[in-house]
Amino acid sequence: MTRVDHGLVTDAGPPLELPPTDLGATLRALRRAADLSQRELAARSGVPQTTVSRIECGRSAGPSFRTVERLATAAGGRIVIVPPPTAGQGPPVTPRQLRDAAGRHCPAHLDAREVREPKDWPGAWWAHVPGLSGYGSALPAVTYRLDRGHRDRDRDRARVRRECRIRRHLDPAVPATSWRFVAELPDGELVGELRAHERSDELLIGYPLPGRHHLVLDGVLVAPAYRLLGVGRRLVAALTAEMARRDVPSAYAVTDGTGTCLLHRCGFRVESRDAAVMRFDLTAGGEPPRRW
Template identity: 55%
Template sequence: MADRDPGIDQPTDLGDLLRRLRRRADLSQRELAELAGVPQPTVARIESGRAADARFRTVERLVRAAGGDLRVDLAGDVPGERPHSGLPAAVPHDELRDEAGRRYPAHLDVWEVREPRDWPGAWWAEWYNLPPERWPRPVPLATYELNRVYRDRRRRTEQVRGAVVVRRVSGAALPATSWRFVAELPGGELVGELRAHEQSPHLRWGGDERPGEREVVLDGVLVAAEHRRLGIGRRLVEALVAQLDRAGIRTARALTEQHGIGFLLSCGFRVTAPRPAALRLERPVSGERRPPR
């Protein structure tokens, strides 16, 4: 007897299916109801399981309005045949409930609030570091963003965060002392880059060069503006450090200012005692006497 798919005899949870479809189409219950020509309370009853005897025509209109395709699979016991299983991805926050025990909207992105800055309603969180007892109001268990532009941007950033690949660039076109890493999306789009070069410590201190003594100077870490604050810069630095460990190089140096200081400190760099002096040579650009040629 042929093996059976374990999901064949399990009834489809129509409410769960409809929530998945709504999330994929980014539609609220009201928006889906308007597209399908069905009352919004009907959608709510189906998703909550209170409309177990929903009409086939109603279900068909809702599924098609959400971009799905309703089909009946009669594979039966024919060997080798299995039902079609093309369900949309599950709603990731389906287990979360609000203070009243209700589910959060399926089409939104819902996340837990662990501290005030996780909550868009905490307008004071970015500027004040207040203890919990001094918060102007209590924070919710979870939250979401109603603005579709922000929501789409958030989903896009999460996709980028999971898809970015960091690799080292090497080849005949680069000198042997070059350390270059790039962060790319699957299609080859460049979203970040790290460049560094290797030098001998004796060039800074003078004296004889010691065999095997090497260090790297970090020239810069760049990340596309729309993809910042996703950890891409940190991943580039971590890739460099991993390669340095394999090469037996213990020291990496960098000069930076402003936001770059906090970034490198978070990556493990430490401020050193010697402080460079900023110098400038400015030559007049006028009709005065010019230096001899």
Template identity: 50%
Template sequence: MAEPTPSTDHREDLGDVLRRLRRRADLNQRELAARAGVPQAAVARIESGRATDPRYRTVERLIRAAGGELRFGAEAADEPGHLPAPVPHDGFRDQAGRRYPAHLDVWEVREPKDWPGAWWAEWYNLPPERWPLPLPPATYELNREYRNRRRRSEWVRGAVAVRRVTGPALPLTSWRFVAELPGGELVGELRAHERSPHLHWGGEEHPGEREVVVDGVLVAADHRRPGIGRRLVQALVGEFTRAGIRVARALADEPGVSFLLACGFRLEAGRPAALRLDRPAGAGRPVSAGRPLPR
């Protein structure tokens, strides 16, 4: 899709500034017009560059209603001297050649899973010739709650930091990584422990070999889309070279299996045991039971 072309025309510049401010305020044209007390058609004309000479008072009302201040130029009220970020999808056009609404998040549709309207993509793996509807060039989501979650997710993706936790409170064989947001909010954690294979199997055929067993990867429910779990695993693997470790093992069920496969793990032939410890009501001693997992 074509990228927007910069223009020196003040009418188009004003429309671009207004679209940026409106996106920042998460307002559609009708909502901005209602806040400013001007007709919605005036907003549309200014943004499209069709308003030949908009009144200063009209422009001022719109800029202020969108959270900006009108001086020699328009700027965001919370970032004096700076324009809001450009509308990221201004280069996209719909089938009629029109821009998409500035306040929405618009993304390109390359396959059915990119389009919420492709309801069949979740259940059926249909070839293109059997798709019930043609795919649009781009799409967006009108639901504001969904939009806010999506934008929050994008912010988290760039803001989260992953680090290894060390210190005297942890055993030397402990491997712990945490994912944190600015301010210290914990949103993810990976725990693993180191072991030597010859201690597990008996014998010392490979006394110098070391490996790590992944005990678990946890990510807060509200932050499971921005790739935090994958970054925790990557941080673990990144430490292997320094520590001289070549192998990482894990025991998981779905959806953990799919996640670990996506991170580079491979299924391993074997028959591990799933153990369970029950403490019957009123009993003084625990009862331990074990059963082999099916192949």
């Protein structure tokens, strides 16, 4: 939630370091710095002395912004609206030129944005399905979320897209032939992970040769709330960059569903159609099932 603090600043020095929510204490300190009594401040500001007294004693039922501004100005100060710590990193202000299909301005508190391609529109479910990119050509010019929960999730996803960093995680307790890349936020929260291991006949007998081994991809995991943000693709890009640096010529993976789409977009191709996913189940009596 965005917080707006009202700080009272004097022209004679730096801002007074006082709790922003304690208006009475702040006004009292400002009046003391200006060497004014309550009566003198009331005369300068045009605010009744009883109102000044109630504000300082905390008995005022919420003075108006105009009243506080007049008191601060009369005491030689000014009101400063301090932006939140994440200023410049939050959702952008809706441009005034964005209008809906009826020519109306989009609501200012919503994160309205232009729809330039299907993936920009939440209703374009086909945008991420291979082969359906041309489905449903009718797209709105502008889109925004009406549901607050959806807006909060969109802003959280935008924060993750902006702040997520990819790095290789090195653990002395893990063999150097095991590769692990993590996607994490500045506070250390893990949002994605990729694991792989080197494999070759030479490694099995303990005589690795440069260029003779390959990688086997164990898995690419991304937190469900942060999928379709490019985190998985960045993890695979970090893997391929490390492969080039370490002179590892190829990587293999067994995958299906969305994993297949991800790796295909990252440059992987189908190596063989002979592999099969197999399953074994015991019968009710605990005996292996017969083939016929």
